[in-house]
Amino acid sequence: MTLISLGAHAQQQQRRTATPEERATRMTERMAQELSLSEQQKKEIYAIHLERAQKRMAEQEAQKAEMKARRETMKAEEQKVLEVLTEEQRKKWEEIKLEQRDRRRPQGAIEDRGNIPVRRMRGSN
Numbered sequence: 755m756t757l758i759s760l761g762a763h764a765q766q767q768q769r770r771t772a773t774p775e776e777r778a779t780r781m782t783e784r785m786a787q788e789l790s791l792s793e794q795q796k797k798e799i800y801a802i803h804l805e806r807a808q809k810r811m812a813e814q815e816a817q818k819a820e821m822k823a824r825r826e827t828m829k830a831e832e833q834k835v836l837e838v839l840t841e842e843q844r845k846k847w848e849e850i851k852l853e854q855r856d857r858r859r860p861q862g863a864i865e866d867r868g869n870i871p872v873r874r875m876r877g878s879n
Contacts, residue, residue, distance in 0.1 A: 774807035 772780070782800040785791060796813065836844055 774804055774811050777807040778803035 767859075776783060778800050781803045782796055785799055786796050836847070
């Protein structure tokens with residue numbers, strides 16, 4: 755069972771780190787095998803898959819940059835707030851933030867997914 759889990763995890767990691775070209779090749783090969791595509795069809799479908807994979811990668815990079823900028827802005831704003839507070843108020847504020855964080859995500863919540871449905875990756879069985 756562990757070996758199966760490790761294999762599945764490795765495949766997911768490979769999908770996440772694959773270049774657009776690798777993704778397009780993998781998808782095209784799969785279609786070619788399943789649909790007996792001609793060489794011309796393979797070329798055209800590869801181009802379509804490559805364009806989609808490049809677009810998706812660009813969107814993901816933009817989202818990462820946006821999230822990073824948002825985090826930096828929040829961090830700067832928090833620093834400004836802390837500069838206004840006294841030492842005693844800062845300590846109390848930190849305690850309040852910890853309590854709020856613990857209420858949002860109780861200990862073990864990451865491991866215990868409970869009834870949260872697992873989203874299946876496209877193409878996985």
